[in-house]
């Protein structure tokens with residue numbers, strides 16, 4: 578891979594082309610995205626997201642300004658609003674208007690002005706510096722072409738004392754389970770994607786992109802390089818996913 582290239586799943590593509598291809602994936606699956614998550618993870622993604630929001634523990638009794646990047650159809654935002662108090666406000670930011678549209682429809686008027694939706698790139702947030710108490714990104718960073726730029730932007734928009742949390746697919750490190758996981762990923766998920774969304778390729782991208790994402794210790798170093806302190810990570814479900822945490826101090 579040259580400086581000008583990056584990966585889109587197992588393919589090498591020019592850095593400037595990856596985002597368009599990622600956008601096409603999520604445009605294609607937006608309307609069935611939530612259903613597919615339930616089917617292919619057998620509901621496990623709900624437990625992971627629950628654990629993620631429990632790790633964040635939004636306060637019940639004071640103002641809390643939260644940014645959920647690559648927030649898609651709003652799953653993480655809704656959970657944070659339900660766990661937090663009346664002064665918790667969440668901005669859902671995503672580069673894909675179709676994913677946000679599904680999110681806004683799902684939210685309806687349940688949360689009033691405690692939620693807003695912003696169409697923008699994680700690499701260049703149209704947001705003021707030192708504004709947010711916390712930043713989350715769930716199953717999003719793997720899709721961003723310039724991960725280092727997105728991490729620097731996360732650091733910039735957080736207030737001093739603010740927390741960065743990332744939930745992302747990781748590396749299964751338990752013998753035998755890794756084999757079963759690979760067989761399931763490559764044989765079942767794209768076929769399921771074809772049946773449910775009519776698009777096997779997008780789910781082939783999903784399973785390939787997971788394999789190309791840095792292992793958890795390397796990703797932790799990238800978070801530190803963006804300026805975060807006290808960076809830690811915790812694998813869930815034998816390492817199928819991991820939660821990374823860092824602080825702007």
Ligand SMILES: C[S@@+](CC[C@H](N)C(=O)[O-])C[C@H]1O[C@@H](n2cnc3c(N)ncnc32)[C@H](O)[C@@H]1O
Pocket residue numbers: 596599600603646647648649650651652653670671672673676697698699700714715716717720721722
């Ligand atoms: C797998 S979905 C995750 C959605 C949601 N966070 C969840 O956990 O269900 C990945 C999302 O990342 C978004 N995304 C991809 N590249 C992005 C970028 N550069 N900036 C912001 N969002 C991006 C996609 O549009 C998509 O909605």
